[in-house]
Amino acid sequence: MNSDFTQDYFALFALPQRFALDLALLERNWRAIAAEVHPDRFASAPDAERRRALMVATRVNEAYQTLKKPISRARYLLSLAGVDTQEETNTSMPADFLMLQMEWHEALADAKADSDIEALEKLSREIQSDMRELETALTQGIDHEHDLEGAAVLVRKLRFLEKIEQDTGDAIEALLY
Amino acid sequence: MALLQIAEPGLSAAPHQHRLAVGIDLGTTNSLVATVRSGTATVLPDAHGRSLLPSVVRYLSDGQSVVGIDAQAEQSRDPHNTIVSTKRFMGRSLSDIAEAASLPYRFIDTPGMLQIQTHSGAKSPVEVSAEILKTLRLRAEASLGGELTGAVITVPAYFDDAQRQATKDAARLAGLHVLRLLNEPTAAAIAYGLDNASEGTYAVYDLGGGTLDVSILKLTRGVFEVLSTSGDAALGGDDFDHRIYCWILAEAGLSGLNPQDTRLLLTRAREAKEHLSEHNDARITAILSDGQALDLVLAQDTFHNITRTLIDKTLLPMRKALRDARIAAADIAGVVMVGGATRMPAIQQAVGQFFGQPPLTNLDPDKVVALGAAIQANVLAGNKAGDDWLLLDVNPLSLGIETMGGLTEKIIPRNTTLPVARAQEFTTFKDGQTAMSIHVLQGERELVADCRSLGRFVLTGIPPMVAGAARIRISFQIDADGLLSVFARELTSGVEASITIKPSYGLSDDDISRMLTESMDHVQDDIQARKLREAIVDAQSLMDVTRTALESDGDLLDNTERAQVDTCLNAVEGAIALGHTRAINEATAALNHATDTFASRRMDRNIRRALKGHNIAEL
Missing domain, CATH: 3.30.420.40 (ATPase, nucleotide binding domain)
Known part of the structure; x- marks a missing residue:
């Protein structure tokens, strides 16, 4: 198989292997590569070449999606370093974090019961702001302190927040309809 | 099967030849x-x-x-x-x-x-x-x-x-020969985008007779990227006719009409709606089957009032699409209107108000989709070298599989850029289990019953093992047309599990060839001659591609590799000269195989070239 299949995602986009990423550059490089390998470029090419284009374009999109989102980027960086984030198996969390989770879940349930879009949007902003804080902590943990086990805990926390932010978003959407 | 212009054997097709x-x-x-x-x-x-x-x-x-x-x-x-x-x-x-x-x-x-x-x-x-x-x-x-x-x-x-x-x-x-299935709102955006040579994020609002389709697209230097898409499959211009129809009934104190009168008044309602696109009020006259005469005047304001909830309802998918794209209405550079129903001034006004700018209406809303499709076809057929651009579309609906308790587990979420593939691992739950069934679904809802079933895939040939020991990796691939294919492999043994697809849709290849044979056109066609013609076209097109590639990137091959490709090229030419379908197909396959590594090196080189000139951060 050619080198692009064994390269890691960062190398594919000629980007440094770290958490704090120039997202505009990532997007530009993805678009430049996607433009080269997209199956539409091979609309009149032989079958074998079209299949290859489909395969490469799929991988390029997968790489872009992985690096674009902070949580999957962190997860991927940790996996490259051989650290498993144990998101499915390890559910132990500090007590204060769990308390905050419970408060948010209650707030979400109340706002849903009251069909209160304002309250839902406020909750969504609050969670998003906490997510930004976790991302800052990830930059510190991965890029500067190389504390990968600590970073794995942050990824697990981010996963919790992502889930409740998604639920809040779904509740807002449900009220819009 | 590509139908390209056939050039004389030995000559490659002229590069400037216009393909239809x-x-x-x-x-x-x-x-x-x-x-x-x-x-x-x-x-x-x-x-x-x-x-x-x-x-x-x-x-x-x-x-x-x-x-x-x-x-x-x-x-x-x-x-x-x-x-x-x-x-x-x-x-x-x-x-x-x-x-x-x-x-x-x-x-x-x-x-x-x-x-x-x-x-x-x-x-x-x-x-x-x-x-x-x-x-x-x-x-x-x-x-x-x-x-x-x-x-x-x-x-x-x-x-x-x-x-x-x-x-x-x-x-x-x-x-x-289908070069591509293209989403209608995307086609409309292409027609407008290229006309106006613009950059930025655009919204497309496509209101047809029975359906609403919206998309958010980002245009950047030759790339059209669909960010999100949404819609309502049961909301369209017909619903506006129906509101006028109900208004007529209320105004005239009518009820329990017979089918002819209903059809008559629905037609009058549609005419009134169309009239209101150009005028401030519309006169509605009709004589019912019992002789009763109707003569009403529907004012623009009244029309607005009775359709306000419908108009508001059309903006909901737009909100949803903006949410999915994570941008605000104020960030939209332009709004493209598609479909005859968007001629209604009330719609244009509401959409204009929502985005804080008047929508673009300079192209005929009935033709804009076909025009955009033609522009894309022209590019895909290879008529637009040099001034190229690319379209990146998304899957409109989430893809999932059925899990325990009749629930859907999402595997590929909606609005993911195509092409995309995701793999999921499954295991057996009984000792010695050799088969399993996977139910593939499309839709956003949690319950299987609320999603559309795409098919059940039965995996057979799993090596017998104790429960939970088998690791079956199933890959779902969605191509650029938005079409799904499924592959499976048992990881511990490396056995390719075979998949039987029991389609809930579509036609098998056998169905298609039966229908083709049945249709008048093709019975008269000599099947053998057609097969030979197709084989030659395929062979010729592969030779063209290979020769062009050798000219630009021949340095990627060493002498031995080059000699091998040249031998295969000559073999294809020889087979074409002999005119044997099977020999041509075999020679083409051999050439395809011989150029495999070459093609992959060229793709590598193109990727590296694509990144040159960009501000690459320090490694």
Whole structure:
């Protein structure tokens, strides 16, 4: 198989292997590569070449999606370093974090019961702001302190927040309809 | 199967040769075909100068069929055999059609997709659509004076896998080579985007007779990227007619009308709606079957009031699409309007207000989709070298599988850029289990019952192991057309599990070839000669591609590799000279194999080239 299949995602986009990423550059490089390998470029090419284009374009999109989102980027960086984030198996969390989770879940349930879009949007902003804080902590943990086990805990926390932010978003959407 | 112009053996096709490619808007009510001529996209009219082909097919007792305006004229006289709005039946079973009882057809409840009993036998919606597409193909070939290289066919963005597959099958049946299925809002954006040579994020609002389709697209230096798409499959211009109809009933104190009077007033309602697009009020007059005369005036303001909730409802999918794209209405650089219903001033006003700017309406909303498709077809056929651009589309609906308790687990979320693939691992739950069934679904809802079933995939040949020991990796691939394929492999043994697809949709290859053989056109065609012609076209096109590649990137091969490719090239030429179909196909396959590594090195090089000139951060 050619080198692009064994390269890691960062190398594919000629980007440094770290958490704090120039997202505009990532997007530009993805678009430049996607433009080269997209199956539409091979609309009149032989079958074998079209299949290859489909395969490469799929991988390029997968790489872009992985690096674009902070949580999957962190997860991927940790996996490259051989650290498993144990998101499915390890559910132990500090007590204060769990308390905050419970408060948010209650707030979400109340706002849903009251069909209160304002309250839902406020909750969504609050969670998003906490997510930004976790991302800052990830930059510190991965890029500067190389504390990968600590970073794995942050990824697990981010996963919790992502889930409740998604639920809040779904509740807002449900009220819009 | 590509139908390219055949060049003389030994000569490669001239690089500037213009390939005939068209864009087809296969609509519910009307269909159109367009092409790019001298750099401008134009709709191709029929011999009478009519651009719109009514999407109506009438089957006659002698096995013949009539398509378009002549079929439409007989609609009320011969309702059983005159099929209108067949697009609504594509990839659908009888139970999907809520209004089936009120339609005049003799439906057959065939598994997967319904059929309709006509004078010329049972017809599937795919065959009916193929008649429309064939009419447009013949129109285009007569107008352009040659066989078509290929076509881009548009589909609503919310079309699911079954509907897309059915559309592609219809095109094959009509003798068209499908370069791409293109989402209608995306086609409209292309028509506008290239016209106005603009950059930024655009919204497309496509309100047809029965459906609403919205998309958010980002245009950057030659790339159209669809960020999100949404819609409402049961909201369209017809609903506005219905509101006027209800207003007429209320104003005139009518109730319990017979079917003729209902049809009469619905027609008057539609006329009034169209009149209000140009005037401040509309007069509605009618004489009912009992002799009662109606004479009413509907003012623009009243019309606004009675349709306000509908208009607001059309903006909801727009909000959803903006949310998915994670941008605000204020960030939108322009709003493209598509579909006849967007001629309503109230719609234009509401959309304008929502985005804080007047929408773009300078292209004919009936033609804009076909024009965009033609522009894309022109690029895909390779007529636009140098001034190239690319389209990155998304999957409109989430793809999932059934898990315990009738719940759906999402595997590929909606609005993911295509092509995309995701793999999921499964295991066995019984000792010695050698088969398992996977139910694939499309939709956003949590319950399996609320999503559309794409099919059940039965995996067999799993090596017997203790429960939970087998690791079966199933990969789901969605290609650029939005079509799904599934692969499976057992990881501990490396056994490729075979997949039996029991389709809930679509036609098997056997079905298609049976229909092709049955259709009049192809019976007269000499199958052997056709196969030889296709083999030569394939071989020729591969040689062209290879030679062009050798010219630009020949340095990527060492002498041995180069000699091998040259030997294969000569073998293909020799086989073409002999004129043996099988020999040509074998030689083509050998050349394909010999250029495999070469093609992959070239792709590497192109990727590296693509990144040059960018501000690459320090490693």
